[in-house]
Amino acid sequence: MNEPSANPNAGWNFDHSYARLPEFFYTKQEAKPVRAPQLIVLNDKLAAELGLNAEALRSEENVAVFAGNRLPPGAEPLAQAYAGHQFGYFTMLGDGRALLLGEQITPGGDRFDIQLKGSGRTPYSRGGDGRAALGPMLREYIISEAMHALGIPTTRSLAVVTTGETVVREQDLRGAILTRVASSHVRVGTFQYAAQFGELTDVRTLADYVIQRHYPQLAELADTGEAGRYLALLREAIQRQAALIAQWQLVGFIHGVMNTDNMTLSGETIDYGPCAFMDAYDPATVFSSIDRHGRYAYGNQPSIAVWNLSRFAESLLPLLHDEEEQAVRLAEEALKGFAGQFEAAWLKGMRSKLGLFGEQAEDAALIHDLLGLMHQHHADYTNTFLALTFGRLEEPPMAYTPEWAEWLERWRARLAGQPETDDAVRELMRRSNPAVIPRNHRVEEALEAAVKREDYSVMERLLQALAQPFAHTPEQADYAELPPASDRPYRTFCGT
Numbered sequence: 001m002n003e004p005s006a007n008p009n010a011g012w013n014f015d016h017s018y019a020r021l022p023e024f025f026y027t028k029q030e031a032k033p034v035r036a037p038q039l040i041v042l043n044d045k046l047a048a049e050l051g052l053n054a055e056a057l058r059s060e061e062n063v064a065v066f067a068g069n070r071l072p073p074g075a076e077p078l079a080q081a082y083a084g085h086q087f088g089y090f091t092m093l094g095d096g097r098a099l100l101l102g103e104q105i106t107p108g109g110d111r112f113d114i115q116l117k118g119s120g121r122t123p124y125s126r127g128g129d130g131r132a133a134l135g136p137m138l139r140e141y142i143i144s145e146a147m148h149a150l151g152i153p154t155t156r157s158l159a160v161v162t163t164g165e166t167v168v169r170e171q172d173l174r175g176a177i178l179t180r181v182a183s184s185h186v187r188v189g190t191f192q193y194a195a196q197f198g199e200l201t202d203v204r205t206l207a208d209y210v211i212q213r214h215y216p217q218l219a220e221l222a223d224t225g226e227a228g229r230y231l232a233l234l235r236e237a238i239q240r241q242a243a244l245i246a247q248w249q250l251v252g253f254i255h256g257v258m259n260t261d262n263m264t265l266s267g268e269t270i271d272y273g274p275c276a277f278m279d280a281y282d283p284a285t286v287f288s289s290i291d292r293h294g295r296y297a298y299g300n301q302p303s304i305a306v307w308n309l310s311r312f313a314e315s316l317l318p319l320l321h322d323e324e325e326q327a328v329r330l331a332e333e334a335l336k337g338f339a340g341q342f343e344a345a346w347l348k349g350m351r352s353k354l355g356l357f358g359e360q361a362e363d364a365a366l367i368h369d370l371l372g373l374m375h376q377h378h379a380d381y382t383n384t385f386l387a388l389t390f391g392r393l394e395e396p397p398m399a400y401t402p403e404w405a406e407w408l409e410r411w412r413a414r415l416a417g418q419p420e421t422d423d424a425v426r427e428l429m430r431r432s433n434p435a436v437i438p439r440n441h442r443v444e445e446a447l448e449a450a451v452k453r454e455d456y457s458v459m460e461r462l463l464q465a466l467a468q469p470f471a472h473t474p475e476q477a478d479y480a481e482l483p484p485a486s487d488r489p490y491r492t493f494c495g496t
């Protein structure tokens with residue numbers, strides 16, 4: 001059993017709005033204590049943002065909190081229920097290895113879920129052991145924090161502890177628990193769960209909860225119909241996902257497992273499983289070893305988002321309009337909005353990456369032709385934009401062919417036709433093209449040192465570089481190196 005009350009000076013300040021929902025939505029559950037917790041990494045900056053005292057968090061008492069061995073003051077742990085489509089197939093899921101401790105209210109009044117991932121079995125564990133391994137939890141820590149530094153909405157990572165226990169996968173691995181921080185953990189799959197296994201009132205309760213928590217400006221709208229708040233919720237969720245996926249595409253991020261249970265209503269990226277950043281530009285890039293048909297390939301991410309949002313819309317249908325036909329029409333119209341919103345956000349981002357101010361009709365062709373060349377020449381996505389930013393145009397692949405020269409000519413002509421100075425162009429491009437992304441081979445190098453040799457310095461160095469992705473120090477330049485050819489194509493195995 002958990003011992004109550006950890007170090008009171010850590011600054012834990014919980015509320016429990018999710019626990020005030022009907023019990024249909026969760027199961028109260030304590031963490032299963034682990035043998036020998038040890039703190040591996042703590043996010044001091046995030047701790048401060050949450051109103052937590054990093055020094056107190058390092059104490060033995062609070063390391064025990066991160067391990068699930070102690071409850072922090074005011075915590076009321078629960079496992080959330082949800083369902084979802086996994087690779088297109090619907091199934092009941094729920095937190096099978098995670099627990100929500102509560103919602104930390106920050107000094108500024110913001111609310112964040114504090115969740116332990118890897119904290120033991122729950123009623124939703126099915127055949128699983130409820131545990132997680134050190135490598136995947138550090139991977140989630142590194143990539144989620146990199147995404148945050150890139151300005152992309154995401155769940156955050158506060159800490160990783162090892163448990164002193166072994167988790168059995170294909171081989172024995174060191175057990176670990178990640179403390180995850182999120183605006184909320186409500187997923188498209190939470191709505192699917194309510195629609196499939198609950199009453200209409202449950203869907204309504206959940207929708208009103210999400211509106212209160214993430215879209216409070218909609219709360220006063222009417223119930224149903226064209227001007228209703230549930231249609232507005234659908235539209236807003238679509239808008240946030242369109243913006244999010246555009247940001248993924250712009251940095252070359254491949255989520256890898258865009259199941260409906262891995263899409264949040266907050267619009268934050270969640271579940272860093274078999275995800276990775278693309279090296280050479282190719283829309284067909286897939287990293288996940290279990291995604292054999294390329295369902296979640298880079299180029300498919302926008303259309304998969306629409307597929308997932310369609311499942312969300314289906315869950316909401318009875319709330320959209322009293323007449324089903326009208327409800328379907330409203331949902332379809334809302335879903336049609338995604339393409340335009342995505343395209344607008346993506347084009348805007350691409351213009352910035354190329355230093356283009358204003359909008360000109362030929363911009364889209366200029367951008368698509370660049371991507372076509374990059375694809376044809378297996379050009380590194382991130383480094384091509386860096387080369388353009390810093391005028392290193394003699395570097396491969398640009399130096400290769402007359403087609404590149406022709407494209408560069410068109411780009412220069414477009415730049416020359418705008419009133420902004422070269423400095424302004426360079427500045428925009430520097431802000432829009434990261435120097436450092438969490439490249440697979442560097443992440444793996446850090447994980448190998450951490451997991452196999454208990455050497456965490458490689459990861460610490462990587463985390464420091466990733467925290468400032470747009471800085472251009474010599475340190476940063478080191479991380480712009482391409483992976484050795486033997487590392488391509490890279491696969492992330494789903495040994496979680």
Ligand SMILES: Nc1ncnc2c1ncn2[C@@H]1O[C@H](COP(=O)(O)OP(=O)(O)OP(=O)(O)O)[C@@H](O)[C@H]1O
Nearest residue numbers: 093094095096097125128129130131270271272273
């Ligand atoms: N070792 C495990 N034991 C029990 N349940 C598990 C285990 N691994 C995954 N699950 C459950 O399987 C489902 C799908 O797993 P998935 O990999 O999408 O999630 P996850 O990485 O555990 O969690 P999240 O989506 O919260 O980041 C989830 O319901 C998850 O809780």
Ligand SMILES: [Mg+2]
Nearest residue numbers: 261262270271
């Ligand atoms: Mg998941």
